[in-house]
Amino acid sequence: MNILHIISSPASGGAEVYVKDLAKYLAGQGHNLHIAFLSNASDIGRDSIYEENFLNDLKFSGIHIYIIGNETRKKPWLGMLRIKKYISDHNIDICHTHLAFGILFTTLSSVPVVYTHHSMEPRWGKFLYQVFNRLVDEYVGISNKCAKALESYTMRNINTIPNAVSEEKFIGYKRARVPNDVINIVMVGRLTVQKDYMNMLRALNVLDEKLRANLRVKIAGEGEINYKSQLLEYINKNNLNEVVAFVGVQTNIPEFLYKADIFLMSSAWEGLPIALTEATVSGLPCIVTDVGGCAEVIVNSGNGIVVAPQNPQDLAEAITSLVNQPNLIEQYSRNALHNSAQYSISKAAQLHLHLYSKMLK
Structure with a gap:
């Protein structure tokens, strides 16, 4: 054909x-x-x-x-x-x-x-x-x-x-997550208003300080300079520099996801993000906003938590719930690995x- x-x-x-x-x-x-x-x-x-x-x-x-x-x-x-x-x-x-x-x-x-x-x-x-x-x-x-x-x-x-997602790309990059003291959270997507990274930053800002100190958030993607400037200004103003890092475009997303403990998506609107399906295939527990088809992936895979969009408090509670329950991270991770073939x-x-x-x- x-x-x-x-x-x-x-x-x-x-x-x-x-x-x-x-x-x-x-x-x-x-x-x-x-x-x-x-x-x-x-x-x-x-x-x-x-x-x-x-x-x-x-x-x-x-x-x-x-x-x-x-x-x-x-x-x-x-x-x-x-x-x-x-x-x-x-x-x-x-x-x-x-x-x-x-x-x-x-x-x-x-x-x-x-x-x-x-x-x-x-x-x-x-x-x-x-x-x-x-x-x-x-x-x-x-x-x-x-x-x-x-x-x-x-x-x-x-x-x-x-x-x-092409599962071939994930050969050697799948694993069940067993969290350590420091929890690595990753986000993948363009730096745009749609992805609502400010929602994530505000969620981090309301977390318990001791819990936040054990988090590292890496954001992969290129995007709008003005929007990134707003995010950096908020990070500097609220002393989040030790927690959040922008790592630019990643040429090997499976490897980037493999090193993480949790995948987070704080979008204001979506269709069905490839980044979320990639995270699921890699075995990552996920926290996503209830936009587009995101909840469908979580329900079908049993691998995470769905929160309301543009609600930092809901997002903060979901992060706290996972970090405080390592066994839940492991269970969501195994569910992802078991159910991801549908994608x-x-x-x-x-x-x-x-x-x-x-x-x-």
């Missing part, structure tokens, strides 16, 4: 990592995979070294790469023409876009189109979704909650295929292939 994915850029986002892992798996199964990027990472101010490694990984796996061009954001007709030509030149069977721009770019093409919605938010008005309905053959939601939200925008039947890329790939085959018939 000749499959074209359309995604934003070769950057450190959850959707991008998921598409890369999915494409690599399908290519390994003998399918011909293509990924078209709307932009280069540098066009949108993202890390160029990460982009180089990302693209090299795809090339090594035999996946074809195409840059549509950042200018098509303002000139979508160019994107339509370029995608039409690419589909024709490479005999594409299925076009699977993970961007609304990608839907527009398929306007002049005749192949079946799949659109995966990676968020809870509609992002576009209801009128435009009616236009999308004329162009999209099948919709995919990345969690049950996301699928229901997308159904309300489109009034169409939605396929639910949960975000997944394997092989399962997601089979669900996608079934959908593609149904469309082609």
Whole structure:
């Protein structure tokens, strides 16, 4: 099968990592995979070294790469023409876009189109979704909650295929957590308002001082300079420098997670974060806010605590509960290891292939 994915850029986002892992798996199964990027990472101010490694990984796996061009954001007709030509030149069977721009770019093409919605938010008005309905053959939601939200925008039947992780990356990086005196907490995600790191900082600030002294929080990810400045200002003002550290983009997330005792996500909104599924596969107990499909992962895996979003007190109580109950950390960790197969890329790939085959018939 000749499959074209359309995604934003070769950057450190959850959707991008998921598409890369999915494409690599399908290519390994003998399918011909293509990924078209709307932009280069540098066009949108993202890390160029990460982009180089990302693209090299795809090339090594035999996946074809195409840059549509950042200018098509303002000139979508160019994107339509370029995608039409690419589909024709490479005999594409299925076009699977993970961007609304990608839907527009398929306007002049005749192949079946799949659109995966990676968020809870509609992002576009209801009128435009009616236009999308004329162009999209099948919709995919990345969690049950996301699928229901997308159904309300489109009034169409939605396929639910949960975000997944390549377990191959985690060979040698899984373990049951047995905490020591110092508890290492990790967070993974861009430094943006969406991830609400300020919520986490405020939670740390209301913790018992003795308990907080035994915590180390490492945050992996790039992001907005102004937002990071606000976070650093709060850290300095509240003497959290010994507790919290920003470690930038990590090239080996499985190794980064392996060294941790707890995974924490304090987001204000989400779809279904790849970082959370990666943490689950690695065997980490998790504390997450009840946004998007996060609670679904915790309920299905039995590996953590769900708290209300934008509520530092709730988050602080969850951290205290885990730190004060080492046996709970161990139990959540073993649950994660036992139940995480449901988020394997092989399962997601089979669900996608079934959908593609149904469309082609």
